[in-house]
Amino acid sequence: MEAFTTHTGIGVPLRRSNVDTDQIIPAVYLKRVTKTGFDDGLFHAWRTNDPEFVLNKPAYAQGSVLVAGPDFGTGSSREHAVWALRDYGFKAVLSTRFAEIFRGNSGKQGLVAGILAQDDIEQLWKILEETPGTEVTVDLENRQVSAGDSTFRFEIDDYTRWRLMEGLDDIGLTLRHEEDITAFEQKRPSWMPKTLPARTADTH
Amino acid sequence: MAGTLAEKVWADHVVRRGENGEPDLLYIDLQLLHEVTSPQAFDGLRQEGREPRRIDQTLATEDHNTPTIDIDKPIADITSRTQIDTLRRNAEEFGVRIHSLGDKDQGIVHVVGPQLGLTMPGITVVCGDSHTSTHGAFGALAFGIGTSEVEHVLATQTLPLTPFKTMAVTVTGSLKPGVTAKDIILAVIAKIGTGGGAGYVLEYRGEAIRELSMEGRMTICNMSIEAGARAGMIAPDETTFEYVKGRPHAPQGKDWDEAVEYWRTLRTDDDATFDAEVVIDADELEPFVTWGTNPGQGLPLSAAVPAPEDFVDETDRYAAERALEYMDLVPGTALKDIKVDTVFMGSCTNGRIEDLRAFASVLEGRTKHPDVRVLVVPGSARVRLQAEQEGLDKVFLDFGAEWRQAGCSMCLGMNPDQLAPGERAASTSNRNFEGRQGKGGRTHLVSPVVAAATAVRGTLSSPSDLLTHA
Ligand code: SF4
Numbered sequence: 001m002e003a004f005t006t007h008t009g010i011g012v013p014l015r016r017s018n019v020d021t022d023q024i025i026p027a028v029y030l031k032r033v034t035k036t037g038f039d040d041g042l043f044h045a046w047r048t049n050d051p052e053f054v055l056n057k058p059a060y061a062q063g064s065v066l067v068a069g070p071d072f073g074t075g076s077s078r079e080h081a082v083w084a085l086r087d088y089g090f091k092a093v094l095s096t097r098f099a100e101i102f103r104g105n106s107g108k109q110g111l112v113a114g115i116l117a118q119d120d121i122e123q124l125w126k127i128l129e130e131t132p133g134t135e136v137t138v139d140l141e142n143r144q145v146s147a148g149d150s151t152f153r154f155e156i157d158d159y160t161r162w163r164l165m166e167g168l169d170d171i172g173l174t175l176r177h178e179e180d181i182t183a184f185e186q187k188r189p190s191w192m193p194k195t196l197p198a199r200t201a202d203t204h
Numbered sequence: 205m206a207g208t209l210a211e212k213v214w215a216d217h218v219v220r221r222g223e224n225g226e227p228d229l230l231y232i233d234l235q236l237l238h239e240v241t242s243p244q245a246f247d248g249l250r251q252e253g254r255e256p257r258r259i260d261q262t263l264a265t266e267d268h269n270t271p272t273i274d275i276d277k278p279i280a281d282i283t284s285r286t287q288i289d290t291l292r293r294n295a296e297e298f299g300v301r302i303h304s305l306g307d308k309d310q311g312i313v314h315v316v317g318p319q320l321g322l323t324m325p326g327i328t329v330v331c332g333d334s335h336t337s338t339h340g341a342f343g344a345l346a347f348g349i350g351t352s353e354v355e356h357v358l359a360t361q362t363l364p365l366t367p368f369k370t371m372a373v374t375v376t377g378s379l380k381p382g383v384t385a386k387d388i389i390l391a392v393i394a395k396i397g398t399g400g401g402a403g404y405v406l407e408y409r410g411e412a413i414r415e416l417s418m419e420g421r422m423t424i425c426n427m428s429i430e431a432g433a434r435a436g437m438i439a440p441d442e443t444t445f446e447y448v449k450g451r452p453h454a455p456q457g458k459d460w461d462e463a464v465e466y467w468r469t470l471r472t473d474d475d476a477t478f479d480a481e482v483v484i485d486a487d488e489l490e491p492f493v494t495w496g497t498n499p500g501q502g503l504p505l506s507a508a509v510p511a512p513e514d515f516v517d518e519t520d521r522y523a524a525e526r527a528l529e530y531m532d533l534v535p536g537t538a539l540k541d542i543k544v545d546t547v548f549m550g551s552c553t554n555g556r557i558e559d560l561r562a563f564a565s566v567l568e569g570r571t572k573h574p575d576v577r578v579l580v581v582p583g584s585a586r587v588r589l590q591a592e593q594e595g596l597d598k599v600f601l602d603f604g605a606e607w608r609q610a611g612c613s614m615c616l617g618m619n620p621d622q623l624a625p626g627e628r629a630a631s632t633s634n635r636n637f638e639g640r641q642g643k644g645g646r647t648h649l650v651s652p653v654v655a656a657a658t659a660v661r662g663t664l665s666s667p668s669d670l671l672t673h674a
Contacts, residue, residue, distance in 0.1 A: 031283040033243035033290045035251075077334075079244075079350045101350070108352040159225050170352070171254070174360045177220050177229060181257075181362055184219045184231050191455035191463045193234050193322040195301050196260040199452035200309050200320070201586065 001110045003167030004140055007091045009064030011136035011147055012054055013128040017069035021102065024073065024081040038080055039087035059132030065145075067124045067136075068095045073102025073113075082109045092138040094145060094154060096121055107160040108170055112138060114145065114154035123150060140165055206473040208370045209439050210405040213345040213470065217328050219362055227364040233327035235357045236313045237264040237300065239291040240618075241332030245355035246294040256298050256358040263322065264295050264302040267312045268618050272581055272608035275305050284619065311584020311610040314338040314552040318422065319586055321451025325440035325467040330357055335552050335634065336435075337428040341421035342448070343440035343470045345405070348429065368434045369479040371404040372472075375412040377487035382667045384562070385420030386554060386632070386651035388412065388484065389427040390492035390502045396482055398500040401433030404480065407472060408438050412486035418447040419558035426553045427634050430499040439471040491666040493539055494636050494649040496527035501636075503539065505654065505666050511535035530638055531646050532626075539664050542648070546629040547578045547659040548641070549605075549652060551615040554632035555583025557590050559652045563632075564599040566656035566667050571603070573662030578605035579621065581613040605659070617642045630658040 029041040046053040054060050066085070072095040073081060082105045085093065092112035106113040116124070127147045128134050136147045138154075140161060145152045163173060174181075207215065220229040242264070249256065256262060269284035279285040288305070295302035303309040309316060314335055317323040329339045329346035332354040339346035353363055373392055393400075406428050413421070421438050428436030438444075445464055448454045455463040490504040501524070503510070512528065512535070515521040528535065533542070549555075549563050560582065572578060580600045582588040588610055591597055600607045614621040615633040623629055623645025632655050636647035648664060657665040 030240070031287065033247075033287060035244035035247045077350055079352055105350060105352065157225065159227070170364060171252070171356050171359045174229060174356065174362055174364060178360075180220045180229070181231070181360060185361075188231075188233075189459075189462065189466070191459035193324055193327060193453055194260045195234075195263040195322060195453070198301050201452055202308070 001167050001169040001172070004091070004110060004112060004164045006137060006139045006141070007064065007112075008135050008137040009091060010060060010062055010133055011065045011067055011124065011128045012060045012063035013125040014054055014066055014068040015125060018071045018074060019068060020074045021076045021078050021081040025078070025084040029080055029084070030078060035083065036087055038084040039089070041080070042084040042088045057132065062089070064089050064091045065136040065138055066090050066093045067121060067128060068093060069121070070096040070118070072098050074099040077101045079105045079109075082106050082111055086111055094121065094124070107163065110164060110167075110169075112140060112156065112164060114138065114143075114156055116145065116152055116154045120152040124152070206476040208472040208476045208478060209343060209407055209437055209470055210345060210368065210370050210435070211476070213326055213328065213343070214367060216326065217345070222364070222366075227366045229362050230328060230365050231362055232330050232357050233261060234317070234322055234329045235262045235354070236317055236329065236331040236336070237262065237291070237354070238267050238313050238331070238333065239287040240268045241351050242294065242354055243287065243290045244351045245332070245358055246298065248352075248355040249298070249358060254359045256300070257361045259299045259301070261361060262300050262358070263317070264291060264300050265310055265313050265316050266291060266303070266305050268612045268616065270305050270609075270611040271619050272611055272613050272621055275609050281619070308585050308589065311582075311586065312552045312555060312612055314422075314426065315555060315583035315587065318342065318418070319451070319584060321448055321454035324448060324454070324463070325444055326470050330363070334429045335426050337433070338422050338426040338552055340425040340428065340435050340437040341418060342444055343437060343467070345435060345437065347435040368405045369403050371401060371406050371433070372478040372481040373406050373408045374410040374481065374483045375408065375486050376410045376483060377412055377485050378415060379412055379486045379489060382653060383489050383491055384651045384653060385416055385423040387489050387492040388486065389424045390494065390499070390649060391484055391489055392482070393427065393431045393500045394492070394502040395484065396431055398430060398498050399432045401428060401431035404433050405435045405437060406431065406433045407478070408436060409472070413438060414441065417558055418443060419556045422556065423553055427499065430634060440467045491651060491654050493654065493664055494647075495531065495533060495539060496524065497530050497636055497638050498523070498527070499634065499636060499649060501527055502649070505539055505664060507539055509533045509535050509537045509539065540669065542664045543628070543662060544576060544630045544648070544658055544664060545627045546623060547576055547655050548581070548614045548629055548631040548633065549579065549655050550581030550583065550613055551633035552583060552612070553634040554652050555581065555587065557587050559632065560587065560591050560596050561594070563652040563656045564596045566653050566670070567603045567605070567659065568599050570660045570670070572605065572659055576659050576662050578603070578659045579608060579614060580605050581608045581621070582610045585610045603659070614641050616640060617645070623647075630655050630664060
């Protein structure tokens with residue numbers, strides 16, 4: 001995972017609340033077996049049917065900071081929602097409230113999910129709509145978002161922030177404690193379940 | 205310090221305590237895999253050049269996409285075939301044990317683990333599947349995880365986690381005849397709601413739980429997730445030990461004695477406290493059935509379809525309105541007057557041998573209602589073999605039911621076993637969501653004996669209705 005300290009990119013105002021993971025990426029994409037290339041599924045229904053949808057406007061199409069309404073990422077736990085945002089090029093999503101699992105999944109994939117006050121989201125929307133293509137800077141170290149002349153504070157928990165700044169995926173981080181894992185394994189009773197060598201009712 | 209069952213199992217698996225808001229690092233004893241949520245996890249390992257840490261604590265089976273007829277032919281649906289082929293390739297490349305279609309140990313992942321004796325008291329079990337909570341019936345801490353976490357466990361055999369809260373679900377008294385574990389859990393979910401268990405591990409306790417078989421306990425723990433809980437657990441006892449003993453992977457000899465001695469310590473201390481508690485009286489329970497589109501929208505079978513106005517809470521009222529429209533039901537209709545097109549007997553909730561026995565015992569000597577299609581899908585290939593040894597297949601076939609091969613089947617309709625739009629099912633599975641069993645399909649969740657009585661009468665019925673209407 002790439003380390004994240006500051007990112008500057010075009011802000012995308014998504015004036016919708018309760019954007020669930022089905023809307024972020026429809027279920028048909030769950031049948032795929034790869035982990036990348038989900039950008040085509042992102043907001044599929046809106047991108048294909050709604051010419052007014054924000055990402056269909058050229059000024060926002062290259063956006064990388066999504067500014068959304070409350071309760072972003074609710075519904076099914078599919079991690080594909082985060083993969084789709086990431087593959088499209090988003091580095092950060094800002095909202096007043098995220099669904100718990102979506103927020104967890106974001107942290108695992110290096111996507112910053114920052115929580116802002118609703119007033120600040122409204123102001124960001126205004127700035128981004130008045131001047132389409134405005135760049136937004138997400139400063140993770142100082143937990144600040146700036147656009148135009150305005151700066152806002154966002155929340156993100158300490159642990160996730162630290163992990164994102166170090167560019168540590170969960171696995172890399174856990175592997176730092178490999179010695180602890182090995183020590184734990186050595187203390188486990190021998191009768192704990194083992195799938196190998198395989199036994200079945202016939203051979204038993 | 206006094207602790208609950210969940211806290212004890214947690215404490216025994218902490219590799220490293222988290223400091224400064226960090227999560228604990230928890231050791232995972234067993235990871236189960238299936239074809240839908242594992243491909244990207246293996247892909248991730250490959251991308252990073254990582255190897256699975258403990259293939260000897262990992263088991264894969266094919267279940268979600270597998271067909272239940274013509275299993276010796278190539279799978280017709282291309283995406284399903286790709287997912288299954290991918291799992292087979294990954295298992296081969298990384299050396300993971302796999303039970304493929306046609307193998308005697310193939311079946312729904314949550315049926316296979318316990319059946320092989322891999323699911324034991326006091327262990328931690330994960331799977332990229334929300335119904336992993338099933339394994340909690342043994343006093344294991346078992347929960348569903350996302351695909352990144354599947355990869356994480358493959359690579360490290362651990363997961364960083366923050367402790368769950370605990371809730372006691374005490375079921376007092378004894379069940380009346382014809383009332384089953386399924387009715388207990390449907391009543392629990394109706395009581396606490398589909399979000400009532402969010403953030404909690406539910407511990408089911410009380411006389412009625414003690415009296416249940418392992419199959420019944422699995423049915424209950426299985427649906428913990430439908431109450432929003434992270435996991436469900438039941439303290440192990442003689443019933444548990446009896447079930448595990450002698451299974452292919454169960455401890456043997458001296459190991460067995462040592463294991464049982466430890467397992468006996470796995471109970472909530474008398475002076476331990478839960479973060480929340482609910483009590484259900486089993487004596488009062490009747491067969492339960494859902495009328496709506498989430499598992500919390502359930503009522504005793506003797507009740508009538510509710511009206512939206514019956515709900516005080518505005519969200520509930522709105523949800524009821526939408527559900528009634530989708531289910532095409534008129535408030536006030538007796539639930540027992542609802543006509544059903546299909547009866548689905550199976551899934552990881554009720555696809556075990558005892559469930560099939562209960563189903564068969566009601567069918568035996570009776571005839572199927574002519575308008576009803578009945579699908580019997582065993583939870584695993586072993587369950588199918590066992591049922592055939594007991595002659596249950598003959599009971600099903602004589603009755604006019606279809607006797608299928610093992611898999612998830614119509615529980616989620618990822619294979620061709622689906623409801624047609626507008627079709628109505630009485631189903632022993634766990635989710636009655638819109639379109640879950642097929643686009644436009646309507647689902648009523650029921651127990652195996654209610655499913656059987658419904659197959660006879662053609663409307664939602666309990667076995668006691670067969671006696672009075674014989
Ligand atoms: S039977 Fe249904 S609930 Fe169980 S694992 Fe299969 S799809 Fe999931």
